[in-house]
Amino acid sequence: AAGKVAREEPLANKTTLRVGGAARVYVEPADAAELQEVVRRVHARGLPLRMLGRGSNLLVPDAGVDGVVVSLRRAGWETFTPLEDGRVRVGAGLRLKNLCGLAAKAGLQGFEFLEGIPGNLGGALRMNAGAMGGWMFDVVDALELLTLAGERMTLRRDELHVGYRHCRELEQAIAIGAVLRPATVSEATKISRQIDVYRSKRQESQPREPSAGCIFKNPGDDSAGRLIDMCGLKGERIGDAEVSTVHGNFIINRGHATSAEVIELVRRVRAEVQRQTGTELQP
Ligand code: EPU
Structure with a gap:
């Protein structure tokens, strides 16, 4: 293949939250024909296949990922x-x-x-x-x-x-x-001016530390971040995983967080929001 194939490829540095283990098999196909070939082979062997984008909405387990992880990060894509x-x-x-x-x-x-x-x-x-x-x-x-x-x-x-x-x-x-x-x-x-408006809005309301963006979906028309904030959970911390003090729906990695710590914090936030407001947040 012209792309990349590797075993036990670390995934933490391929995600924005920077936690988690390795992919048993990792493939970066160079083009659509190569991807098609990989998908067909994985399918024929009945292996699990996981797509990895830029890893910004992803929590990789500490034990890593069984099966084949495929990423379309080569220039051809x-x-x-x-x-x-x-x-x-x-x-x-x-x-x-x-x-x-x-x-x-x-x-x-x-x-x-x-x-x-x-x-x-x-x-x-x-x-x-x-x-x-x-x-x-x-x-x-x-x-x-x-x-x-x-x-x-x-x-x-x-x-x-x-x-x-x-x-x-x-x-x-x-x-x-x-x-x-x-x-x-x-x-x-004119377009650039609009982009600048959005950029400053985001920089004011969202944290800069490593995170996976919003952890929960917004319930109905409300903001999960607003609810988490209202429940007094900002700054809540397990190990190096912390509910951002900037936006309640972001969990940030203070340096060496593990996937398990993030999950435990997600559970704690979810349970506390449910207890205080009756709303069940969805990851
Ligand atoms: N708010 C608080 N405290 C907080 C966070 C928010 O009071 O800690 C309040 C804000 O003051 C505002 C309202 O809640 O009045 C809504 O906040 P925001 O504008 O930040 O929007 P959001 O609903 O919390 C959504 C998306 C974001 C997206 C922003 C901006 C979801 C889950 N989140 O957040 O998307 O960037 O709007 O448009 O839909 C993502 O999906 O990962 C994500 C970051």
């Missing part, structure tokens, strides 16, 4: 190709920050909300990532995926079932790219 009809085709490995920047440069408006989301397109599609009132699937026109049997498919937006932090079609499939539709064409400077 970071494509950004404007089409003649005004849309743009993007590879699953492109970071949202870069997508946001490239779109701004090209005068394509509608991607500004992606500015601060630490992930790549594939992960953002998988969980319909969102910020600042925008969701990934707001800008998706077509989704390119690979089934776990290794079959390539393209689905139109109206064939997809998406919701808050959810896309049904990707529960059992791998996002390999998407065709995105900008809201409108605008001046690059």
Whole structure:
């Protein structure tokens, strides 16, 4: 293979929370043909397969991950190709920050909300990532995926079932790219100004230490962070895992946190919020 294959590959440094053990087998396919080959072989042997995006919404167990972990972080997956009809085709490995920047440069408006989301397109599609009132699937026109049997498919937006932090079609499939539709064409400077507004808003309200973003989904129209804050849980700590004092829905790694400590803290926060407010938060 032209990509990378390794055994016992440490995963902690491939996640933003920086905890957890190694992948028994780790693969970085160079292109779609290689990915397809890997997926088919893994499928034929009945092994578990896990996709790793940029690792920003992920808690890797301390014992590591059995089976095969696949990451689309080779350069060949970071494509950004404007089409003649005004849309743009993007590879699953492109970071949202870069997508946001490239779109701004090209005068394509509608991607500004992606500015601060630490992930790549594939992960953002998988969980319909969102910020600042925008969701990934707001800008998706077509989704390119690979089934776990290794079959390539393209689905139109109206064939997809998406919701808050959810896309049904990707529960059992791998996002390999998407065709995105900008809201409108605008001046690059106007777009950059909007990106700056979002950036300062985020820097004021979210911690800078290693974290996995928000730990819980928001319940209904409320904010899990607001509830955790209200329950007096900010600063709560187990080992090096700590509920951020900046935003209650972030658990930060103070240096040498373990996965077990993070999980214990998640449980404690969940139980305490339930006890005080009756709301059961979902990770
Ligand atoms: N709030 C508090 N205390 C806190 C945190 C928040 O009182 O500790 C209050 C804020 O003052 C504000 C309200 O709660 O009035 C909402 O807070 P914020 O604007 O930070 O939004 P959020 O609902 O807590 C959501 C997303 C974030 C996204 C932000 C900004 C979820 C679970 N979280 O947070 O997404 O960045 O909006 O748009 O949907 C993520 O999903 O990982 C994530 C970070």
